[in-house]
Amino acid sequence: xxxxxxxxxxxxxxxxxxxxxxxxxxxxxxxxxxxxxxxxxxxxxxxxxxxxxxxxxxxxxxxxxxxxxxxxxxxxxxxxxxxxxxxxxxxxxxxxxxxxxxxxxxxxxxxxxxxxxxxxxxxxxxxxxxxxxxxxxxxxxxxxxxxxxxxxxxxxxxxxxxxxxxxxxxxxxxxxxxxxxxxxxxxxxxxxxxxxxxxx
Ligand code: SIN
Ligand code: MN
Numbered sequence: 001x002x003x004x005x006x007x008x009x010x011x012x013x014x015x016x017x018x019x020x021x022x023x024x025x026x027x028x029x030x031x032x033x034x035x036x037x038x039x040x041x042x043x044x045x046x047x048x049x050x051x052x053x054x055x056x057x058x059x060x061x062x063x064x065x066x067x068x069x070x071x072x073x074x075x076x077x078x079x080x081x082x083x084x085x086x087x088x089x090x091x092x093x094x095x096x097x098x099x100x101x102x103x104x105x106x107x108x109x110x111x112x113x114x115x116x117x118x119x120x121x122x123x124x125x126x127x128x129x130x131x132x133x134x135x136x137x138x139x140x141x142x143x144x145x146x147x148x149x150x151x152x153x154x155x156x157x158x159x160x161x162x163x164x165x166x167x168x169x170x171x172x173x174x175x176x177x178x179x180x181x182x183x184x185x186x187x188x189x190x191x192x193x194x195x196x197x198x199x200x
Pocket of ligand 2: 118
C-alpha cells in the first residue's frame with residue numbers, strides 16, 4: 001500500500017480493495033435507509049452542496065444555530081450504528097484506544113465541493129479523523145493549521161484512506177471538485193466520503 005504525505009496528512013492509497021469498497025458501500029446503504037441524506041445549512045443560511053448523514057451515538061449537523069454534534073437526525077430519529085466494516089478500518093489505522101462514536105457520510109454529486117475548513121467540533125483532538133474515499137476522484141486540498149498558509153492538493157481515489165491526526169489534526173482541508181463519473185463504483189456517479197471520529 002502506497003503512503004503519501006500531504007502536509008502531515010497520511011494518505012494510504014488503495015487501503016480498501018474494490019471488493020472491500022463494495023462491502024462498505026452496501027453497509028452505507030443500510031445507514032442511509034435509517035438516516036437519509038440531507039443538505040445542511042451554514043450559519044448564514046446557505047445550503048451546502050454536499051449532502052450528509054451520520055451513523056453513531058452522535059451525528060454532525062449544521063443549521064443557523066451553528067455546527068455541532070447532535071444525538072438525533074434532523075428528521076428526529078436516532079442515528080444508525082456505525083457499520084462493523086468501518087469499525088474494523090478504525091481499529092487497523094487509527095492507533096486510538098477508543099472506538100469512534102460518530103461516522104459522517106458525505107455525498108458529492110456533480111458540482112459538489114467543500115470549502116477549506118478545520119475539523120474542530122470534537123471534544124478531544126488527540127484522536128485522529130479517518131477519512132475514506134469511495135467513488136469518483138476528488139481534488140483534496142490541505143493547508144496548515146493557520147489559515148491563509150500555502151496549500152497542496154492531491155486527487156483522492158476510491159479506496160484511499162486519509163489519516164488526519166497528530167500535528168496535522170487541525171490542518172485546513174477541503175475538496176475543490178470531483179471528477180464526476182470517473183469511477184464506476186456508484187452506478188449513478190458521485191463520491192462518498194466517510195469520516196470516523198471520536199467526537200464526545
Ligand atoms: C470533510 O472534510 O469532511 C470531507 C473531506 C472529503 O470529502 O474528502
Ligand atoms: Mn473536514
